Amino acid sequence: MKKVQFIVLMIVCLLILPKPVLAEKFEISGVLEAESFYSSTDLAAGGDTNASDITTATAELAVGMNLHQYVHGQINLKWEEDDTDPLQFDVGTMTLGKLDGLSVTVGKAYLPFGAFNSHFVSDPITLQLGETRESPFIIAYNQDIFTVKAGAFNGDVKKIGDDTLVDDYVVAIEVTPVEGIILGASYISDMADTDADLLSGSNFIDEVGGFSAFVSTTFGPLTVEAEYLGALDDFASSDLDGDSDGNGDQPRAWNVEAAYGVTDKLEAAIKYEGNDEFFTSPKDQYGVAASYQIWDGVSASLEYLHGNYDNSSTNDNIDIATLKLAAEF
Secondary structure: OOHHHHHHHHHHHHHHOOHHHHHHHEEEEEEEEEEEEEEEEEOOOOOEEEEEEEEEEEEEEEEEEEEEOOEEEEEEEEEOOOOOOOOEEEEEEEEEEEEOOEEEEEEEEEOOOOOOOOOOOOOOHHHHHHOOEEOOEEEEEEOOOEEEEEEEEOOOOOEOOOOOOOOEEEEEEEEEEEOOEEEEEEEEOOHHHOOOOOOOOOOEOOOOOEEEEEEEEEEOOEEEEEEEEEEOOOOOOOOOOOOOOOOOOOOEEEEEEEEEEOOOOEEEEEEEEEEEOOOOOOOEEEEEEEEEEEEOOEEEEEEEEEEEOOOOOOOOEEEEEEEEEEEEO
16 A cells, blocks of 8 residues: 555544544644755855755654553654655554563664754754664663663664674663753664665675763753764774775764753754764854744744865855744644
């Protein structure tokens, strides 16, 4: 069955269900985001280029299913213009348990590698490098002040000569020692499996693990976010050498943000982020953003970013202004 036909069938089924059953068994949410941007790039070779566009950045429908006291299903459908055409099943999971804080999740999901907390419209560079969507088996244990997760999956790329097995893994821990402070760290056995597609789908000679650590602190109206994420060693030069210097790359990134709630509806934020040897993103980037809640579930955000690239052959500078209108339910 085609994806669009399946979606129509699912929506029809939800609409014809009696409201008491719908309220008891299903949790439905979604988001629509429209963005408009203007960018100006100063080329190191001379001259500049300008671009602008208006896009439907995100159209997402999420359906949670309370199948049993200890069984929960989740289906997320997402469409992003020029990215996920025509449509993708973003998440499709079943979670069993939550007995004494213990649960097991299987299905298509985002791995617990990285936190990616942000108050900006654009994804942080840490997310661009580290976000990973796979079909894992994840065990989670949750108590009052901490959560531990561990999972296994079959990665998209393998060491040359290895069999195709479920031999990749991820582990993560998150701790809230006091109210307003969250600390976390995570490890993935193979950085080549992230959605950054560092090796362009090719198998590799040497496996390189990845590490992430973050802190999130809230003091009244002020929130500060900081995260580091990256490979723990150099890739073999034959696997990854983005600057063609004959040495293997060790891509890593960081992001620091501070956001202040000016009023109940208005938030202002600043950021500084950067990377080493992740050449598709700016070497360093800083900016400001503001978000205003127009009505319940409806908000408008404006951001400005200035980034500097460095990929050995160019040192371009880019300025981007983005306006986003979002509606959530």
